[in-house]
Amino acid sequence: MAVRTPLDADRCTTQVRAQDIPEAALIQASAERELSARIAPQGRAVEALRRGLAERAPGFNVAVVGKRGTGRTFTAIALARAEAGRRPAPRDLVLLTNPRWPLEPVPAFLAPGTGPAFVRAMTELHARLESAIHEVFEGRVRSRLQLEVHREQSAAERKLHDALGKIAATHGMGLVANDDGFDFVPLDDQADEEADRQGDDHPADDPADAAGSATEIEDDERAGGISRQYLDAIEALRPHVEETQRQLALLEAESNANLLHRQREALRRDIEASFAAIPTRVLATAQLQQFITDLHAHLREIYHLEEGHHLPLTAAPLPAGLVIPTLLITNSEGEPAPIVHAQNVTLSGLFGRVVAGSGEGRYPEPGTILAGDIHRANGGFLILDAEALVKRERVYEHLKACLLARSIQPYEDTEGPPLLRVQPAPLDVKVVLVADPDLIIQLQELDPEFGRLFKIRADFADDMSIEEGLTVYPGVTSWLAANRGLPRCSRSAVAFLMHYGARLAEDQNRLTTNLGLLSDLITEATSLALGSEELTDEHLKAAVKLMRDRQGQLRDRLLDMHRYGQIRVELSGAHIGQINGLAVVSDGFQSVGRPCRVTAVTYAGEQGPLNIEREVEMSGPIHSKGVLILAGYLHDRFARDYRLGFDASVVFEQTYLPIEGDSASTAELFALLSSLARLPARQDIGVTGSVDQRGRVLPVGGVNEKVEGFFDVCSDHGLSGSQGVIIPESNVRNLVLREDVLAAMEAGRFFIWPISTVEEGVELLLGQPAGQESPDVADDEVPNFRFGAQTVYGRIERRLARLRRLAQNEPMTLK
Numbered sequence: 001m002a003v004r005t006p007l008d009a010d011r012c013t014t015q016v017r018a019q020d021i022p023e024a025a026l027i028q029a030s031a032e033r034e035l036s037a038r039i040a041p042q043g044r045a046v047e048a049l050r051r052g053l054a055e056r057a058p059g060f061n062v063a064v065v066g067k068r069g070t071g072r073t074f075t076a077i078a079l080a081r082a083e084a085g086r087r088p089a090p091r092d093l094v095l096l097t098n099p100r101w102p103l104e105p106v107p108a109f110l111a112p113g114t115g116p117a118f119v120r121a122m123t124e125l126h127a128r129l130e131s132a133i134h135e136v137f138e139g140r141v142r143s144r145l146q147l148e149v150h151r152e153q154s155a156a157e158r159k160l161h162d163a164l165g166k167i168a169a170t171h172g173m174g175l176v177a178n179d180d181g182f183d184f185v186p187l188d189d190q191a192d193e194e195a196d197r198q199g200d201d202h203p204a205d206d207p208a209d210a211a212g213s214a215t216e217i218e219d220d221e222r223a224g225g226i227s228r229q230y231l232d233a234i235e236a237l238r239p240h241v242e243e244t245q246r247q248l249a250l251l252e253a254e255s256n257a258n259l260l261h262r263q264r265e266a267l268r269r270d271i272e273a274s275f276a277a278i279p280t281r282v283l284a285t286a287q288l289q290q291f292i293t294d295l296h297a298h299l300r301e302i303y304h305l306e307e308g309h310h311l312p313l314t315a316a317p318l319p320a321g322l323v324i325p326t327l328l329i330t331n332s333e334g335e336p337a338p339i340v341h342a343q344n345v346t347l348s349g350l351f352g353r354v355v356a357g358s359g360e361g362r363y364p365e366p367g368t369i370l371a372g373d374i375h376r377a378n379g380g381f382l383i384l385d386a387e388a389l390v391k392r393e394r395v396y397e398h399l400k401a402c403l404l405a406r407s408i409q410p411y412e413d414t415e416g417p418p419l420l421r422v423q424p425a426p427l428d429v430k431v432v433l434v435a436d437p438d439l440i441i442q443l444q445e446l447d448p449e450f451g452r453l454f455k456i457r458a459d460f461a462d463d464m465s466i467e468e469g470l471t472v473y474p475g476v477t478s479w480l481a482a483n484r485g486l487p488r489c490s491r492s493a494v495a496f497l498m499h500y501g502a503r504l505a506e507d508q509n510r511l512t513t514n515l516g517l518l519s520d521l522i523t524e525a526t527s528l529a530l531g532s533e534e535l536t537d538e539h540l541k542a543a544v545k546l547m548r549d550r551q552g553q554l555r556d557r558l559l560d561m562h563r564y565g566q567i568r569v570e571l572s573g574a575h576i577g578q579i580n581g582l583a584v585v586s587d588g589f590q591s592v593g594r595p596c597r598v599t600a601v602t603y604a605g606e607q608g609p610l611n612i613e614r615e616v617e618m619s620g621p622i623h624s625k626g627v628l629i630l631a632g633y634l635h636d637r638f639a640r641d642y643r644l645g646f647d648a649s650v651v652f653e654q655t656y657l658p659i660e661g662d663s664a665s666t667a668e669l670f671a672l673l674s675s676l677a678r679l680p681a682r683q684d685i686g687v688t689g690s691v692d693q694r695g696r697v698l699p700v701g702g703v704n705e706k707v708e709g710f711f712d713v714c715s716d717h718g719l720s721g722s723q724g725v726i727i728p729e730s731n732v733r734n735l736v737l738r739e740d741v742l743a744a745m746e747a748g749r750f751f752i753w754p755i756s757t758v759e760e761g762v763e764l765l766l767g768q769p770a771g772q773e774s775p776d777v778a779d780d781e782v783p784n785f786r787f788g789a790q791t792v793y794g795r796i797e798r799r800l801a802r803l804r805r806l807a808q809n810e811p812m813t814l815k
Contacts, residue, residue: 004760006724006751009742012735014502014509016466018491018537021474041464041472041513042075049076052456053083053381053430058406059455061431063386065440066460069514073341073383075460076432080339080381087337090379093329094118095369095422096291097322099298102363105326107408107425108287115330119366121282125274126323129299132270133318136263145262153255157248164244171233184237186230268305271296295323321363328352328371329378337380342373345388347395350374351402351411354420364420374399374408377429386435390443402427403453461513462505466498469511473497476515477522484519486526488534496537497521500544503736506704521547551590555712558585558594562713567654569595570683571717577601577675579765581652581667582688582706582725591702593709595686597653598664600671604803605647630669632693633758637793638800645804648672665690666697666726669758670765677795679766684720685753686710687761689728695758699730704737711741711750719744724751726761768792 045066052062066072092115095105110118135141165175173184275296283289300306302316331338342350352372354364374382389396394411402409406428410421433454435443440457443450464472477489477497489497497518501511525535525543532539561567569580581598584591635644650668666689674681688706690698700706707725714723727735732754744750755761759770771791785801787794 004753004755004764006753007732007735007745009745011732012737012745012752013742014466014499014736016495016498016502018495020470021491021494022470041468042071042460045072045458045460046075046079048456048458049079049432050083052458053080053432055456056428059452061403061433061454062456062458063440063454064432064434064458064460065437067436067462067514069516070460070462071513071515072460073434076383076434076458077339077341080383080430080432081336084337084339084380087380088112089331089333089335090329090337092116092327092331093371093375093378093425095326095328096287097295097325097363098423099294099322102322103420104423105364105369106291106423107328108285108291108325109426110288111284112331112333112335114282114284115327118282118288119325119327121278122324125278126318126320128274128277129271129323130318132267132274133303136267136270141266142263145259145266149255149259149262152258153251156251160244160247160251164240167240168233168237171236172229173233173237184234186233264305267303268300271299271303271305298322319363319365321365321368324366326364326366326369328369328375338377339381339383340373340377341383342377342385344373345384345392345395347392347398347411348372350395351398351408352422369420369422374402374427374429375425378408378425379428381430381432383432383434386433386439386443389433390439399431400449400453403431404449463507463510464513466502466509466511469498469501472515473501473511473518476518480519480522486522487529487532489522490534490536492537493525493535493540496540499736500540503704506701506734506736508733508736548590554585554587554590555592555709558592558709559712559716562595563716567594569597569713571714571723572720573683574680574767575683576678576680577671578683579667579671579674579681580683580686580710581664582686582710583652583664584702584705584709591705593702593705593707593712595710595713596664598650598667598671599653600648600650600668600675602646602648602672602675604645604806606643606645629691629693630665630672633669633691633695634672636693637695638797642800642804645800646676648675664688666758666761670761673758673762673792673796674766676799677766677792678799679768679792679795681765682767684714684723685765686725687765688725689731689755691758697728697730697755697757697761699728699734703727703731703734707735707752708738708741711744714750715740715744719749721749722751723749724753726753726755726764729754729756762792766792 045064049062049064052060062076064072064076089112091109091112094108094110094115096108098104098106161175168175168184169187172187174187176183176185275292278292283292299318344350347353350372351374353370355368355370384399389399398409398411405424406426407424408422408427409424412421431453437459474489474494477494480486481488498511500521501518502508504512504514504517521540521543522535524547525539528542528546529535529539558567562569570578571580577600579598581596583594583596585594586592631644638644650671652664664687667687669691670681670687686706688700688703690700692698707727710723710725714720735752741750745752753764755764762768762770769791771787771793773793774786785794785797787797789795789798
């Protein structure tokens with residue numbers, strides 16, 4: 001088998017050229033054209049989105065699945081906007097007072113745009129009611145009614161005084177009224193003078209006072225000689241005085257009752273007039289009409305206005321929250337359905353909240369309850385980021401409860417008043433959940449209700465074809481120039497963007513759909529273009545170099561460690577059981593290829609290959625699987641009829657972090673084969689690729705970083721002209737290498753060898769043919785060697801046979 005020839009440089013990059021860019025694609029783009037360009041490579045996702053957004057049946061919410069930067073959110077909003085234009089404006093939403101349960105307001109839907117008029121009418125009603133209550137209890141109405149009752153009471157009192165005066169005259173006594181009541185005085189002059197001297201200190205406006213006066217007169221008579229006739233008159237008037245006092249008390253009570261009755265009548269009339277003044281047009285629904293009826297009845301009850309009510313009037317002020325509803329949502333007639341991209345995914349942000357001060361009164365004041373995103377999106381579309389949602393379990397669970405019940409359910413928020421609970425409101429919203437693929441898989445596995453609520457899945461592709469890119473990339477750049485104030489991109493700039501997109505996609509024939517990264521690159525290049533009206537490929541190349549240098553700390557640190565021998569990697573010569581494997585490390589901003597020395601030691605035994613990383617629990621499951629596959633390959637090649645008959649230890653030298661992935665399984669296998677055959681392996685070649693049990697070399701990820709990482713280390717030590725990398729044949733299409741690597745390949749100073757089988761790599765690394773397997777012998781014959789003695793596999797086969805013979809005999813004594 002001939003050794004594979006190295007790749008030409010032109011096979012290690014994309015073939016997009018500036019002349020391939022259509023001139024028509026570079027014209028200024030409109031928003032519609034940019035949308036068409038962006039959704040071009042996402043045909044399936046777009047159709048799924050359109051289907052899900054248009055479907056009104058329950059549970060047909062949409063899960064938009066894709067990586068960040070693929071336009072998933074942009075496309076979802078754009079398509080939702082198109083669908084929203086075909087839907088009517090949602091109704092206004094107000095919260096009505098619930099007189100029976102004041103802390104549980106009742107939601108009510110009104111025709112679009114009519115909510116503010118209804119709230120204004122109720123505000124005017126409250127003002128009229130408040131004025132009426134003030135006038136009846138403290139204002140002019142009360143003064144007028146008091147004056148009327150007082151006049152009637154004064155007239156009745158005069159009649160009682162006149163009747164008592166006539167009775168007193170028959171007894172020779174005169175009735176003198178004063179502020180404290182009235183006194184009796186004799187009608188003769190002497191008695192008048194005596195009464196004038198003493199009457200002021202002895203009023204007789206009640207029976208007790210009259211009796212006291214008689215006692216004093218008796219004392220004075222004994223002392224000074226007042227007539228016995230005066231005392232008899234006072235005693236005779238006592239029953240009449242008592243009756244008059246009783247009548248006066250009854251008159252006072254009747255006057256108070258009369259005033260209360262007239263106030264009740266006046267307040268009843270004013271409240272009825274206030275309700276009658278509500279414009280009929282604002283009470284357009286049966287719910288509002290019933291609310292007005294219930295509110296009227298409640299006011300008659302709390303102010304004791306019912307006929308025959310014997311309780312005193314309540315003079316408490318009328319709270320605004322009892323009459324004025326809270327306007328949560330209002331829309332204008334003719335507006336499209338709402339589209340809400342929720343940014344504050346919390347309980348209060350999504351489902352509304354109660355502002356401070358709302359718990360001070362019995363009834364929530366107007367405006368103290370604020371709408372959430374779900375209220376604003378009701379009747380339209382709610383776009384949520386799944387990652388932000390699932391981080392708050394209570395928010396996620398409550399959203400599910402609302403979607404399952406098809407109503408906005410109340411929730412308990414520990415941050416607000418715990419007793420205020422808005423009653424459920426009907427919910428008609430289309431939820432668009434934007435998520436990464438891994439998160440959606442977890443939700444589907446862990447939440448059985450997720451599939452019931454999100455029946456439509458729109459998957460956004462990570463890449464697009466070159467043909468699609470010829471339309472998409474120029475369209476996006478022209479839209480950025482028209483709408484973001486960025487310079488135009490020339491043909492060469494668009495060609496380089498496509499080259500950059502192919503590298504991000506790790507495919508020569510496909511481009512990334514992460515258009516956000518393209519925008520970032522153009523923005524970086526703009527700062528380097530020094531006011532140029534058009535960007536060229538040179539501007540973009542400078543921007544890429546700037547970004548690479550800015551994020552190159554990890555790469556530089558690794559090169560320094562190789563340069564000063566802190567990481568030992570041989571770049572020349574040959575060693576038995578030692579291969580340069582290629583790995584990728586990342587700091588979160590940039591991925592860098594790192595050569596790692598893989599060594600294998602083989603010896604007599606029965607266990608087969610021993611994965612040291614697995615033994616010390618530094619090997620991930622995929623890497624451990626790769627080592628087990630190696631054992632299967634060795635059994636298939638060398639131990640179909642015998643035990644494998646050897647032990648081996650395989651290790652990644654100088655690695656102190658957990659190892660995952662099977663991309664180094666070919667390097668591990670080559671190290672084992674070199675050790676078993678006792679043939680040295682070339683150290684100027686790096687190896688990457690995975691292998692199956694039949695010896696086929698399979699593709700791996702990060703091939704560009706691995707090639708460039710080995711090239712950087714070799715270049716730092718000085719290119720020898722023989723160095724290069726072995727990669728799987730199936731990874732050739734993933735090569736989009738840096739210009740300096742391509743230049744070294746064109747100059748014959750660095751090479752890339754693609755292989756499709758392990759045997760091709762064996763010949764390249766060990767310098768001898770792997771060996772052609774002879775046909776299998778019949779079952780009744782004694783198995784023989786299947787590989788030639790001068791081949792790598794023949795050497796391995798004979799060494800394994802020797803190890804088996806040694807294992808069957810007694811140990812030898814060395815002298």
